[in-house]
Amino acid sequence: MLQDAGIPVYDVPLVSVGGGFGSFTLLDVLRICGVPASAMRVLSNSDTPWQTWEYLTRVSQLPPAERIRSDAGARPDNIWGFPSYAVHEAWQDKSPKLLWQVLVEPVFTDFFSPRAATVFATVKREADRISYWDMLLKGQVRMVRRRDGGGYFTLLTPPPGSSPTKRVAFRSQYVHLAVGYPGLKFLxxxxxxxxxxxxxxxxxxxxxxxxxxxxxxxxxxxxxxxxxxxxxxxxxxxxxxxxxxxxxxxxxxxxxxxxxxxGPHGRGPWMRRDGGDGWAYQAFTFPKSAFGGQLKARFRRLEGAERAALYKTVGGTxxxxxxxxxxxxxxxxxxxxxxxxxxxxxxxxxxxxxxxxxxxxxxxxxxxxxxxxxxxxCTGLEADMPEHRVLADLLEHGGARRNGAGRLTVEESFEVSGTASGNGALYASGAAVAGNHFPAVDSFLGMQTAALDIAADLARRGFCAPLGSGRSISQWLKWATGRRI
Amino acid sequence: MIPTLAGRLQTRIFLLATVGVVLTALIVPVLPGTTGSLARTYGTAYLILLAVAVVGLFWELLYHLLMQFRWDKDWPTLFGLVTIVPEGLLMWVLLEQGLIPGVDGPVAFSTFATMFVFVWVGQWLFANGPMRVVSVQWRLRGGRIV
Incomplete structure (x- = not known):
């Protein structure tokens, strides 16, 4: 049908739609797991993985030199989080003060947070190292559809003048969606x-x-x-x-x-959040353990109404x-x-x-x-999910379902439920998959968590190597010495 | 760190069995205040290490309980360092009272303190950095190894 319509079809094993930190993080992990750059493409409106984030942070009064709301160990350019951004900045600034801060946080000082500029610079370095720019294709993604023979077609409108046809299609076994927020919501x-x-x-x-x-x-x-x-x-x-x-x-x-x-509020001494003067206080977007500790484990164990109740307790502004x-x-x-x-x-x-x-x-x-x-x-970003055309199409034609929070329902591997196609799989990460088994999806560490879980699923399917200790150590050494992969 | 209870216990055992064993092997020959043969000192040192592991499992239960009073359910880096004080004191008292099975004869305070601080700080540094490289998932699943 596509060929009849004169739309050229390109074959590539994996396509990531979005081109922000979500896409970048997955491709980073997959490159570390041995997937060649030629086997993956990022389809995006953005020139860089940090473009949208830089814009949103800048207009919301977070210029590059200011510190963001993120933990020292959450580095989108480094899946290990070692050395942390605190060590990185301390080294760069020749400032032991930052090391002291990360040592005594949050008891005697505020949590250390990296500068926005540190994130841009380090992600740029990592993007160069993993040949991100060779994988990036500019354009507006129209839709992702399942193929009869398994896998997916992703339809892209390239920038005017950059392609002989108005649309191009990508035939892939795997698709990853990391499209961010559908848009702004106004009061x-x-x-x-x-x-x-x-x-x-x-x-x-x-x-x-x-x-x-x-x-x-x-x-x-x-x-x-x-x-x-x-x-x-x-x-x-x-x-x-x-x-x-x-x-x-x-x-x-x-x-x-x-x-x-x-003031402090909550069910009891074991579930009490600090607050006062109007605000509910919390260092990060979720309690810290939701990113990888006790709360993450609890969310995973719970289902349905119980999970929703826990979201209500620990979520919120x-x-x-x-x-x-x-x-x-x-x-x-x-x-x-x-x-x-x-x-x-x-x-x-x-x-x-x-x-x-x-x-x-x-x-x-x-x-x-x-x-x-x-x-x-200043009340928030979150427009309704179907306002994003790709997500809306996926809900209507792709078999995807919405969860209780109105976002995409995903499995623990971040595969979008109901969208399997033959031997292919469609994954999603970032804001679109909030309200599932893992709460902190819309964060650096959350995107890395999703990327690692997707990579583990893809390793099981034979697409990449598993990230065991041996590979992890050797790849970290390559990262530390700045060797291209 | 943001450990789960299982993660705490597993990490404690894993770190003592790896980093702890190696660091003890390195420090024993240069420990101050030792008497008797090197082999005997090694024997005593590893028995103390084993005791730290066993008693440590109870400490972890206590830490886990205390952590429940924290909204973030986290265990700040500093806590991992300063808990050397209660754990070291208890271990010294047990040693003094002859309550560590297999350790016969007195151990000089300088011997014990040097070994304890060296191994503790080494493990703490390892847990706050290189451990994340050994297992990428370790920090994302509350410190569980398996």
Missing amino acids: EDLQQFRETYNDYHRVVNAYEPHEHVYEFLKTRPGTVVVRGAGIVASRVLQRLMDDRERHGLQTRIIHLFRAFVT TTPKLRRWQEQMRTGRQGDWYHPMQATVHKVEPTPDGRLVSFVSHGDGTPGHHVSDFIID
């Missing part, structure tokens, strides 16, 4: 405001470019409403507070929490309790220019003098309104 009242008043200037999402907000505030005193209780809200607050301090500004901040956490942020917020509260409060927003309207008014119900049920120059929505 309903804010979306309504933007559409009603066609104002995309004063109501912004933190994951959109919104530098103009900070620039405006440098020119005159202003008020900003911040909405959200996660890491991005923390970073936006830090930017507003840093600017206030650095440029002597008079910015007022009204911080609206939908759920206001007043959190932010790290960093000493610097605590200090800034304390200063703001004392100076009466930072006002955190519980509020549910009903609607947002413009004022006659060109400002915004948010109509709210406060925590005690009393109505109120807050006037501001800008509203920054």
Whole structure:
């Protein structure tokens, strides 16, 4: 059918769709497991594995020199996590302070976290080493379909002018999907405001470019409403507070929490999370052991309603309790220019003098309104999965199912349930597979976990070598000496 | 580290049986305060190592219990180092009281302390780095070896 339509078909054993950290990590592991670069292709819109992440972190107020929210041992460029990013940066900066931090964390200092720039630089080095660029093919993936004879077709639209045909197809035994977030989700009242008043200037999402907000505030005193209780809200607050301090500004901040956490909370002394001043505090996106310890094991053991209940207990929006942020917020509260409060927003309207008014119900049920120059929505990224065309097509035609969290149901090997095709298999990792047996999928370590589990399944199918101690040690030595593989 | 109980027990035994055995072999000839033959010192040293493994299994149960009070269910790197103090003290008391089977005659404190600190720090360093290379999955499954 494809040939009838004049679409050229290329054969390649494994195709990874996405081209972000999820694809990169899998290909890194598979190259380490002895798969030649010629046997794999990454189909992607992105020029580099870090492009989307760099964009999202930058606009959400995490420039390259700032530290991300990630553990020292979670290195996308190094599946062993040894030496950790703390050792790497300590060596690079000739700074024993970082080693001290990683030694006494989190008891006497905040958790060590790498700089975003460290991640870009090290992933670039690893991408060079594994010939990532030779495997990368640019274009927009339209769909992945099962073949009658087993395996899959992946349909790609290459960039205009780069190919004699408008579409090309890849015939592969294995497909891996790591397409990231389907898109941004906006708070309903804010979306309504933007559409009603066609104002995309004063109501912004933190994951959109919104530098103009900070620039405006440098020119005159202003008020900003911040909405959200996660890491991005923390970073936006830090930017507003840093600017206030650095440029002597008079910015007022009204911080609206939908759920206001007043202190430590949880079922009992064995399940109690720290919190206060509105926030639920947690070092990483899940409790640390969800990445590879006790909680990971528990999630794996549980099923159905019990697993969902555990997700409810340990999931949710959190932010790290960093000493610097605590200090800034304390200063703001004392100076009466930072006002955190519980509020549910009903609607947002413009004022006659060109400002915004948010109509709210406060925590005690009393109505109120807050006037501001800008509203920054920091509530999250997660649009509904079928908004991504490849995933939507897979749900409709590929046999994939959604789990209780609305994401793709996967097996413990990260094979997407219901999508097997003859001797072929379709895997997925990253945000699209949240809510399954492993909670921390949307993290560096989570993507490496998925990559290693997929590689183990592919080794069982004879596609690559298993990663035993011998191979691990010899490959680590190659990594450490920078030898290309 | 983010160990499970099984991971703790397995890691304790694995590290003592590998890194512990090698480091003990290296340190024994240069231990201070020893009397008697080298073979005898080796015998005593390995009996102490075995005792650390056996008693350590009970320590791990205690650590696991204490870890339950932590939201993250993690065991910070520093904890792995400072637990040398209670474990070392208990082992010294057991040694002094003659409660370690097979060890006859006194062991000088300097002999014991040198060996204990050397092996402990060596194992701690190994667990916080090279162990991840020996088994890629080790850190992702709570420290389980199998």
